[in-house]
Amino acid sequence: MSRISVMKPWLGPEEAEAVAQVIATGWVAQGPRTVEFERAFSATQGVSHGVATSSCTTALHLALLVAGVQMGDDVIVPSLSFIATANAVTYLGARPVFADVDLVTGNVTAETLDAVLTPRTTAVIAVDQGGMPLDLEPIRELCDRHSLALIEDAAGGAGSTYRGRPVGTGADITAWSFHPRKLLTTGEGGMLTTDNPEWAARARRLREHSMDVSAAERHTSVLPVQEGYPEVGYNYRMTDMQAAMGLVQLGKLPEMVRRRRALADDYQAVLASLPGLRYAVDPEHGTSNFQSFWVEVLPDFPLGREELLEWLAADGISSRRGIMAAHRQRAYAGHSGLVRPLPMTDRLTDNTLILPIFHTMTEAEHRRVTDSLRAAAESPRNMRDHASLNGSG
Ligand SMILES: *Cc1c(COP(=O)(O)O)cnc(C)c1O
Numbered sequence: 001m002s003r004i005s006v007m008k009p010w011l012g013p014e015e016a017e018a019v020a021q022v023i024a025t026g027w028v029a030q031g032p033r034t035v036e037f038e039r040a041f042s043a044t045q046g047v048s049h050g051v052a053t054s055s056c057t058t059a060l061h062l063a064l065l066v067a068g069v070q071m072g073d074d075v076i077v078p079s080l081s082f083i084a085t086a087n088a089v090t091y092l093g094a095r096p097v098f099a100d101v102d103l104v105t106g107n108v109t110a111e112t113l114d115a116v117l118t119p120r121t122t123a124v125i126a127v128d129q130g131g132m133p134l135d136l137e138p139i140r141e142l143c144d145r146h147s148l149a150l151i152e153d154a155a156g157g158a159g160s161t162y163r164g165r166p167v168g169t170g171a172d173i174t175a176w177s178f179h180p181r182k183l184l185t186t187g188e189g190g191m192l193t194t195d196n197p198e199w200a201a202r203a204r205r206l207r208e209h210s211m212d213v214s215a216a217e218r219h220t221s222v223l224p225v226q227e228g229y230p231e232v233g234y235n236y237r238m239t240d241m242q243a244a245m246g247l248v249q250l251g252k253l254p255e256m257v258r259r260r261r262a263l264a265d266d267y268q269a270v271l272a273s274l275p276g277l278r279y280a281v282d283p284e285h286g287t288s289n290f291q292s293f294w295v296e297v298l299p300d301f302p303l304g305r306e307e308l309l310e311w312l313a314a315d316g317i318s319s320r321r322g323i324m325a326a327h328r329q330r331a332y333a334g335h336s337g338l339v340r341p342l343p344m345t346d347r348l349t350d351n352t353l354i355l356p357i358f359h360t361m362t363e364a365e366h367r368r369v370t371d372s373l374r375a376a377a378e379s380p381r382n383m384r385d386h387a388s389l390n391g392s393g
Helices: 013-025 032-045 056-066 086-092 110-114 136-143 197-206 215-220 241-271 303-312 343-351 363-378 383-389
Strands: 047-051 072-077 095-099 121-127 147-152 173-177 190-194 277-279 293-297 352-355
Touching: 013 241, 032 047, 032 086, 032 190, 032 241, 047 056, 056 121, 056 147, 056 173, 056 190, 056 197, 072 086, 072 136, 086 095, 086 121, 110 136, 121 136, 136 147, 190 197, 241 277, 241 293, 241 363, 293 343, 303 352, 303 363, 343 352
Parallel strands: 072 095, 072 121, 121 147, 147 173
Antiparallel strands: 047 190, 173 190, 277 293, 293 352
């Protein structure tokens, strides 16, 4: 029995060819392909400027810097997110303050953010968790009312929409990830998008050691150019090999989203008939790219979350515990930014799991997952019987 992965990137000979072409030119670091990818990606997202980075984490770090977040500030973030969201705030010596999330979307809302607002809050990072679009307009109003910078962590959100537009367009600045766990991948990589030209220009410099003349400009100039370093910067560059791959992947994005949504639809059709499981659905305000498809195991399901993970594993199906909660990690043990209990975050992180969903998933693989879930829902058999039945106990 072959193992079904929880996730696989969709890569082919086109990506290999694009990278080989870059290698043939001899310019493999950040250069013309990166500029091209920035323009193409930001145009697709309906935003004026794109600044490619080495990851979403580094894009978040730069976003906070250019938005003016300072040491000692508070930045409200969901705890229910990949830990990098909170870490980016910590890098600056600012304090991540954890907000709870909405049970249906797994995302922060204007209410959950408002509930933890502190006098020192200067910014918010709102996350489109697992590609699920945020309800941004009320959050935008809250941020405007309190003069807070609104940063969107749309790490896995490329291809998701909010009120008919791509996610990320309503925030001051948005960070994206191109890690293989997301839809569009460059191996590692990220992007920051914004309509603010000064922020984009400063982020562009900061990502390249704050050099006031880019390496690309120096390279194309015949005369030696004297560069200066007006502030302390970073090396957060993307390579042209990654950007070339990203351009090919960007062309495939609509197809990736279509396939994910079809797979999610099929999951939803089966799960609707299985009592005790609640699952990800499009919110009324947008459409998800289903970067992740999560299921919540409710108390009336015959198995608990851990047992269901084992059940699926015994059938050769990889699934994962749902989104982590940063406030429960050792990195944030005793953290003063936990100003209120986070009941919805705790409930989701304790009871959800992520089912396999990826572009090249076959109908047969999909059926194996739904058959296994159906059997788990219907069968009174205990875990050991199921495991031994499948030869893995
Ligand atoms: C994946 C992810 C990140 C980190 O992205 P990298 O590109 O790996 O740095 C940050 N935030 C969220 C919500 C993510 O899903």
